[in-house]
Amino acid sequence: MVLTWANMEAQTSHPVPRLVVNVTIDQLRTDYMEAFSSLFGAGGFNKVMRDGRSYMDAAYPFSHIDRASAVACIMTGTVPYDNGIVGEHWMDRKTLRPMYCVDDATCEGWLTSEKYSPVALNVSTVTDELKMATGGRALVYSIAPDADAAILAAGHAADGAFWIDNASGQWSSTSYYGQYPDWALRYDVSDRLSGRISDLSWTPISPIVENFNFFISPQESKGFTHKFTGDRKIYEFKTSAYVNDEVNRFAKHCLDHTELGEDLVTDFLSLTYYAGTFDHKPVAEVPVELQDTYVRLDLELAELITMLEKKVGAGRFLLVVTSTGYTDDEITDFSKYRIPTGTFSVTRASALLNMYLMAVYGQGQYVETEFGSQLFLNQKLIEDKQLNLSDVLTRAQAFLIQMAGVKDVYTSQRLALSAGETEIRRLRNSFNQMRSGDIFIEVSPGWKVVNEETHEQTLERASYVGFPIFFFGCNVRPETIKTPVTVDCIAPTVARFMRIRAPNACSAAPLSAVR
Incomplete structure (x- = not known):
């Protein structure tokens, strides 16, 4: 039957x-x-x-959260390590220039000059799974003030993603999703x-x-x-x-x-x-x-x-x-209140590390660039000199950890091999092999991180920001739960409501007793 x-x-x-x-x-x-x-x-x-x-x-089950990485986690049910969205921007290793998380030169914009798509999103979203489960019959739309939130929430298979263009103020979209409706x-x-x-x-x-x-x-x-x-x-x-x-x-x-x-x-x-x-x-x-x-x-x-x-x-x-x-971020003068603080220059740390590596390995530009508190090494130079990358990373870590304001230093290899270490799991989850740096510098809370070339500055803060998750309608059982939960559980829970598969990289279990 x-x-x-x-x-x-x-x-x-x-x-x-x-x-x-x-x-x-x-x-x-x-x-x-x-x-x-x-x-x-x-x-x-x-x-x-x-x-x-x-x-x-x-x-969130990862650190260094911003709007783009948060939306991607909600919709994919997994972290940047898997979904690839490490932030609104990251350093493009090919060009050594920052790129926007939805940049895609192959797509035209509708009512905007910007060219965007979800091509950088490495895994399926709950909306993609809905499209597949219904043979494309389900309608999927996403609406947000900014392109990254709109596109990452829409996923790969949506009918449309719309955002407010920064130049014109018009609701814009991308040709990736077809014609502007x-x-x-x-x-x-x-x-x-x-x-x-x-x-x-x-x-x-x-x-x-x-x-x-x-x-x-x-x-x-x-x-x-x-x-x-x-x-x-x-x-x-x-x-x-x-x-x-x-x-x-x-x-x-x-x-x-x-x-x-x-x-x-x-x-x-x-x-x-x-x-x-x-x-x-x-x-x-x-x-x-x-x-x-x-x-x-x-x-x-x-x-x-x-x-x-x-x-x-x-x-x-x-x-x-x-x-x-x-x-x-709110830049506060902690010294006014005698709270331990200081200024950590990523630009200076990069230059000093390069000088140290030249003293050890000979002339060369070993540190190609920096982005946020991440350093990117010149892996081609290291390969051409027939150096052991693990040795270079270990020496760099030992050198940087001695700098004032540095709480810890993590290499890409340390993060890649640390899946079971609880204390650095959240940092590892925010890391992606293709889009993150070779060295992560964890600056002490209360210190300002400055980039002297871009003039960017942030205040390092590790304090907790509490926020809710609400489920409403469709026979949801009313109750207030104070047990901590992580956001990656949203996608599998919504998938269970719709009786479809969870996204293909989602390993989180759906929330129980929701209805």
């Missing part, structure tokens, strides 16, 4: 969702959610926590952001938000007004609370003009919101803006749930909400 998809759904107590919506909120933090909870309404975070399953102590083009004609942005004025949504005193005392309370003009208007808009409204606008247009969630074949929609600080400034400079961002974010989530209930029906969709699990 052969059962049709509809018969299978009718004969089970746990129907397959008609639509899965994954919402990744860039830099969402549990402590801020708790701090601003009294400002939230009934239909956003409070509804998800009341009627859904909440894991309040989530983490008519429904998206109609949005850019009728409700184009570039036609509205100059008239937008961001002020606190209410006096209550303006006078809320989580960061500031009532006596210090002050409002703000931000307009989006000039050369940086799109950049500033993407770091404001209004970008989440724009994501919802485009998501609503997508829901209204596509067949997402309209049949018994599960479809998938990925959205990315922003919960960081305005213009990536320190919290102390924009405290009211951050409070307002969380309150407006709560309203956007409530609006999204209303849209889904109207389009698909309550209980027929699965909503997953989580965070990218990091926060923007």
